[in-house]
Amino acid sequence: MECIFCRIVAGTLPATPVLENEHVMAFRDVNPQAPVHILVVPRRHVVSVAALVPGDAALSAALLLAAAEVARREGLEDAGYRVVTNIGDDGGQSVDHLHLHVLGGRSLGWPPG
Ligand code: 5GP
Numbered sequence: 001m002e003c004i005f006c007r008i009v010a011g012t013l014p015a016t017p018v019l020e021n022e023h024v025m026a027f028r029d030v031n032p033q034a035p036v037h038i039l040v041v042p043r044r045h046v047v048s049v050a051a052l053v054p055g056d057a058a059l060s061a062a063l064l065l066a067a068a069e070v071a072r073r074e075g076l077e078d079a080g081y082r083v084v085t086n087i088g089d090d091g092g093q094s095v096d097h098l099h100l101h102v103l104g105g106r107s108l109g110w111p112p113g
């Protein structure tokens with residue numbers, strides 16, 4: 001199994017888990033870009049948002065709900081935070097397993113570079 005996020009879901013690559021349920025797993029980014037930087041991934045291998053199909057509606061909702069729950073658990077709700085997902089080369093995607101970045105703990109600025 002070459003996909004690193006599939007390996008994290010399978011438990012063969014270590015990560016620091018934050019939340020797990022039937023559909024998703026959330027764990028801390030190894031190279032955080034903010035004081036809180038957590039990745040929310042589907043347990044099943046899906047390449048990106050661009051690969052989602054109508055049958056993935058429950059999974060898609062689970063990803064967003066988990067991102068919001070992670071932010072609550074990390075105490076980000078009052079100050080605000082960002083949820084972002086990168087798609088393909090121009091989007092800056094470096095791991096081809098769908099993931100939401102949950103970023104917070106500092107003012108993030110907009111627009112991104
Ligand atoms: P992307 O650039 O694809 O949107 O984001 C991939 C993210 O995965 C990056 O923020 C990167 O730091 C993170 N990452 C890459 N390899 C690992 C790993 O082995 N463990 C964890 N926890 N995060 C990783």
Ligand code: ZN
Nearest residue numbers: 003006045097
């Ligand atoms: Zn995968």
